Amino acid sequence: DAGITQSPRHKVTETGTPVTLRCHQTENHRYMYWYRQDPGHGLRLIHYSYGVKDTDKGEVSDGYSVSRSKTEDFLLTLESATSSQTSVYFCAISDPSYAASNEQFFGPGTRLTVL
């Protein structure tokens, strides 16, 4: 299994509070991604990173920010959590030098509940 961990694994918070989710990898993969999974929507890309300090928006980036100061860590921040951000969040990694098909490897997920 690819070395990807996410923390915390579960979190309950209140509307309006800031929340930071962490993804940590030990594979030295260049690309890192944050997705959210919701019933009826599959996985939707929030933000991704193609190198240290290089990030870009995905299809559902509103209300989220990211940072990547080291190759191994990719942080997702909800500046002011809302109930619509209740979801399961997955981190993924990939590297074209590892697999030309661009396959991604996923972490175990973080279940976030915003009350």
Place this chain on the structure above:
Amino acid sequence: GDSVTQMEGPVTLSEEAFLTINCTYTATGYPSLFWYVQYPGEGLQLLLKATKADDKGSNKGFEATYRKETTSFHLEKGSVQVSDSAVYFCALSGVTGANSKLTFGKGITLSVRP
């Protein structure tokens, strides 16, 4: 833009039944195609992949063939087991050099009863 369409679910089968899960895609160029599986309470795992037309991906008894003429990548298994109960996602990766983003279908839940 790129898109993936999966058949509506959920699907419930008896053990040893034949499984087909349909997946069609829209993309420019020649994407790579994937099937991912998510077991209860876990993250997604790559099940199989195909990187060019007519390639067949296979793993754990599952197969899917990259059909460019029908833009399809249907997942099949000849005899399902209870342990195959999971959510299955079809996905594609556009071939654009540095861009390795995946586009996912909505997923389909498979339940296999003994």
